[in-house]
Amino acid sequence: MSTSSRVENTITIPVEQELNPWQSQAARFDYAAQKLNLDEGLWKILRYPNRELIVHIPVAMDSGRMEVFTGYRVQHSIARGPAKGGIRYSPDVTLDEVRALASWMTWKCAVVNIPFGGAKGGVICDPKKLSMGELERITRRYTSELIEFIGPEKDVPAPDMNTNEQTMAWMMDTYSMHMRQTVTAVVTGKPVNMGGSRGRREATGRGVMIVCDEALKRLNLNREGCRVIIQGFGNVGSNAAQLMCEDGYKIIGIIEINGSLYNRNGIDIDELIEYKKKNNTIVGFPGASPADGAELLTTECDILAPCATENVITSKNVERIKCKILCEGANGPTTAVADEILAEKKVFIIPDILANAGGVTTSYFEWVQDRMGYFWKESVVNERLESIMKESFEDVVRYAEAHNVNNRIAAYMLAIDRVAFTIRQRGIYA
Numbered sequence: 482m483s484t485s486s487r488v489e490n491t492i493t494i495p496v497e498q499e500l501n502p503w504q505s506q507a508a509r510f511d512y513a514a515q516k517l518n519l520d521e522g523l524w525k526i527l528r529y530p531n532r533e534l535i536v537h538i539p540v541a542m543d544s545g546r547m548e549v550f551t552g553y554r555v556q557h558s559i560a561r562g563p564a565k566g567g568i569r570y571s572p573d574v575t576l577d578e579v580r581a582l583a584s585w586m587t588w589k590c591a592v593v594n595i596p597f598g599g600a601k602g603g604v605i606c607d608p609k610k611l612s613m614g615e616l617e618r619i620t621r622r623y624t625s626e627l628i629e630f631i632g633p634e635k636d637v638p639a640p641d642m643n644t645n646e647q648t649m650a651w652m653m654d655t656y657s658m659h660m661r662q663t664v665t666a667v668v669t670g671k672p673v674n675m676g677g678s679r680g681r682r683e684a685t686g687r688g689v690m691i692v693c694d695e696a697l698k699r700l701n702l703n704r705e706g707c708r709v710i711i712q713g714f715g716n717v718g719s720n721a722a723q724l725m726c727e728d729g730y731k732i733i734g735i736i737e738i739n740g741s742l743y744n745r746n747g748i749d750i751d752e753l754i755e756y757k758k759k760n761n762t763i764v765g766f767p768g769a770s771p772a773d774g775a776e777l778l779t780t781e782c783d784i785l786a787p788c789a790t791e792n793v794i795t796s797k798n799v800e801r802i803k804c805k806i807l808c809e810g811a812n813g814p815t816t817a818v819a820d821e822i823l824a825e826k827k828v829f830i831i832p833d834i835l836a837n838a839g840g841v842t843t844s845y846f847e848w849v850q851d852r853m854g855y856f857w858k859e860s861v862v863n864e865r866l867e868s869i870m871k872e873s874f875e876d877v878v879r880y881a882e883a884h885n886v887n888n889r890i891a892a893y894m895l896a897i898d899r900v901a902f903t904i905r906q907r908g909i910y911a
């Protein structure tokens with residue numbers, strides 16, 4: 482019996498490792514590096530993260546009991562600038578996941594050509610079971626443990642799954658208290674009134690829409706009536722859905738963790754957002770029928786946009802995927818094994834390191850505005866975002882054609898090439 486699956490004809494991943502995001506990242510990296518003829522030394526440098534920090538943080542719970550949470554911060558690369566990447570709160574956080582997400586940040590920042598390296602952080606906890614006070618104490622203690630690790634010129638965190646503007650406000654405040662001065666540029670994704678950027682909240686979803694627009698043009702398809710299914714109705718998914726709905730796309734399905742919705746005539750996303758605000762769930766929304774999430778994922782549509790989490794499209798369901806375009810709003814929603822089958826099915830993939838780069842691009846704008854102390858109008862932010870996303874889409878698609886590889890491998894090759902070029906120029910300090 483075979484114990485491994487072939488990816489892109491050259492890379493093997495042990496079957497039992499398919500769902501390990503670090504292995505998925507490494508398999509794509511190895512293949513792209515090989516295609517680039519990357520020299521062995523640079524290959525070794527870029528394959529592994531530069532620094533990894535594990536912290537065990539004591540936190541007083543509301544009950545008076547003391548609890549210890551484990552947190553991570555991984556800096557994959559600072560070759561092109563300060564490390565950059567979100568902080569995730571989830572019971573499922575693992576060091577391998579954070580490593581993969583940190584590497585993806587390096588590649589993502591290079592794909593959109595912004596002057597950052599890559600990092601990621603996470604705390605193993607279940608925010609649904611924590612009070613605001615407990616979340617604040619976890620965030621402040623975690624930040625204080627990272628105090629020498631982060632900073633506007635070192636490593637700049639941002640929100641990710643289950644963290645938000647409030648989390649960033651606490652992080653900024655904690656860091657500032659230690660520095661004895663207000664340091665807004667230490668994190669991005671802050672509230673607008675305290676150094677956040679206009680347009681940041683919607684930026685990842687807006688980026689998703691921009692690259693979908695570009696893909697439709699490429700495939701000669703129309704936006705009007707284009708059927709979209711979105712997984713995840715959090716920051717990325719709900720903003721993508723709202724903006725796409727406003728611009729003529731027909732959102733026929735929304736998949737959430739505790740229930741999903743389907744309406745072949747299109748769901749009114751403004752109403753759904755209002756409903757979720759009131760009820761804290763999409764379940765029971767009267768403007769669509771309840772649906773099975775796993776079935777919706779494999780329902781025929783023009784665009785499938787997984788905007789929730791990793792390992793959604795795997796060897797188990799990839800054969801049944803029926804979209805024309807797969808736009809990865811989430812990080813790592815497709816395993817490396819599933820990639821090969823999607824390629825055979827001729828699905829046009831907009832890979833995560835391009836599709837969801839709108840968030841970090843506007844985070845870059847936020848960092849620039851904080852350092853300037855001068856804030857831009859929302860229209861300026863959105864125009865600049867659109868220009869970078871369109872240019873990056875073109876770069877990736879052209880690279881894919883020139884090197885006869887799929888869009889994902891093209892995005893990796895482009896990114897690795899840019900990072901490797903900088904390292905060669907800087908040289909290795911010894």
Ligand code: NAD
Nearest residue numbers: 641642643685713714715716717737738789811812837840
């Ligand atoms: P979020 O916490 O705001 O929302 C995630 C949503 O997905 C939640 O509503 C959750 O209930 C849902 N969800 C989780 N697991 C699910 C599952 N198995 N099936 C269906 N729904 C599920 O998080 P977010 O910030 O929107 O991030 C989502 C993804 O996008 C993550 O992979 C994240 O790394 C990536 N991402 C986020 C940003 C950003 O700016 N927030 C930027 C780039 C990439």
